[in-house]
Amino acid sequence: MLFKDVIGQVDTKQHLLEIGKSGNIPHSQLFLSQPGAGALALALAFTQYVVCENKSDNDSCGVCGACVKAQKMIHPDIHYTYPIIAKKPSPHPSLSTDYIAEWRKEIIANPYINELEFLQAIGAENKQGNISADEARNILNGLKLTTFEAKYKIQIIWMAEALSKEGNILLKLLEEPPENTLLILIAENQEEILPTILSRCQVVKVNKIEDDAIADELLKKGVPANKAKHIAYLADGNFNDALKLIDATSSIETIRLTELLKYSIRLQEGTNSGALVKWSDDMSKIGRENLKSFLEYVLHILRETLQLKFAPNTQIRLTDDEQKTAQALLKYTNLNKISDLLELISKKHYEIERNVNPKMVLMDLSLKLNQIIHTKD
Ligand SMILES: [Zn+2]
Incomplete structure (x- = not known):
């Protein structure tokens, strides 16, 4: 996603562009968003900017190999974690990637989608979505690997509220991430984020979008x-x-x-x-x-x-x-x-x-x- 396609959020975009250019990107960031304000859209634009091979001062190029992969959400160095329900029968631990096809389809169609709508799209019906301990361990293992194509290995965690106590598995990672690793957590309710996680992240506040935008x-x-x-x-x-x-x-x-x-x-x-x-x-x-x-x-x-x-x-x-x-x-x-x-x-x-x-x-x-x-x- 390009920054220019993110609706409104002029100041936040500017902030992300600055840190994207600086080469001094905080390892662990928490995008704390008003509902529907576009924290995920901003995270997608930011990660694409980081991997883009031909970025300008204001945006990614949108056409280089890395941009194309980021836009299709298939870049090998950008990973996504999001709440899911366990697939039944499940032949292996439940991981977000069990629903990667649905995730790409829904988010590309509407990066402003809410958690409930996404869960409906994967057939959760009345069940609550969850980010499991298995998923948290999977994040740890994945980030230990070296990067494939980009300078950074990037992990986006959407609706980090769903981590609950499993979040503790990630504490050490948040505190001392492996070299060239970026973690971006996205959440809407600060109270539901473990204080231990909150204190280890640089918070980016994502305010409501202006009416005019x-x-x-x-x-x-x-x-x-x-x-x-x-x-x-x-x-x-x-x-x-x-x-x-x-x-x-x-x-x-x-x-x-x-x-x-x-x-x-x-x-x-x-x-x-x-x-x-x-x-x-x-x-x-x-x-x-x-x-x-x-x-x-x-x-x-x-x-x-x-x-x-x-x-x-x-x-x-x-x-x-x-x-x-x-x-x-x-x-x-x-x-x-x-x-x-x-x-x-x-x-x-x-x-x-x-x-x-x-x-x-x-x-x-x-x-x-x-x-x-x-x-x-
Ligand atoms: Zn590019």
Whole structure:
């Protein structure tokens, strides 16, 4: 992982770059992190920087052999320990590497993942994850070997809370590590770390990610600006939560949009418009910011629908549910109608911004949307 791909954390990155360059790296570090703040991402960026064969002042090169291996998490001198459950039946002592394939897959997909999610990914169900005494001994033995390719042998221990008393096996290692050995422990709860371990490590505090940095990252993922800001606010510095909120809000908004279209498509002249009135009424209560975010979402769906129709080979940013909505729109509308809808929704967004009464805006929106959909071509 490159430093530039770690979200926010400007000061911590700078600190790690400095010690990475200095050649005077502390043997034992503890990254003490707020949940979802990216301690593992920082550790991955730092270790890659240490092994990179062509680093610049600000980052790893990303393309040398060592970088490529670090990115795939297959560098022979970077080792990972993380909580697991025992595989059954287990032919040998339970080690983190029993799940190395799952570990690489999950962490490469999302280095901000939390322990519970990782344990679910390896099928732990209700069982608690553990770093066993066998694993701790395995770390000791592994670090006795000489390095393969890099100057340093590096051991990352993710969620070091799971070490419990097994941590004592590592005390001597933490105190007097073999030459050219780096240990990076990552934890979220200082109280759950053995004091004997804590006192032997140089602590790197990893604070919450700033809201702006999270919002910027969400923008890059195609989340509309207003929604990105709102999610960043709700996530409160936890990027993993922010990732979950994208789907959560988008599914609420998908439901709202699907209802609107369903009621409108069903509505024939002379039939009861009660469902649309009720929809406008409910929506007028969700608050101005949520309403703006909903309208931005509708604009996003309309644009992607056009894309789906006229440039199907480009990247379409729609979930499966949204694809269904887009197909329904294509069935009942055409290019002119979608342009009219885009104009209508933009106008309503503007009115909401200008503090026009939401109920009036929404009643008008549902009437006009209805007219557009039902006008004969
Ligand atoms: Zn490199």
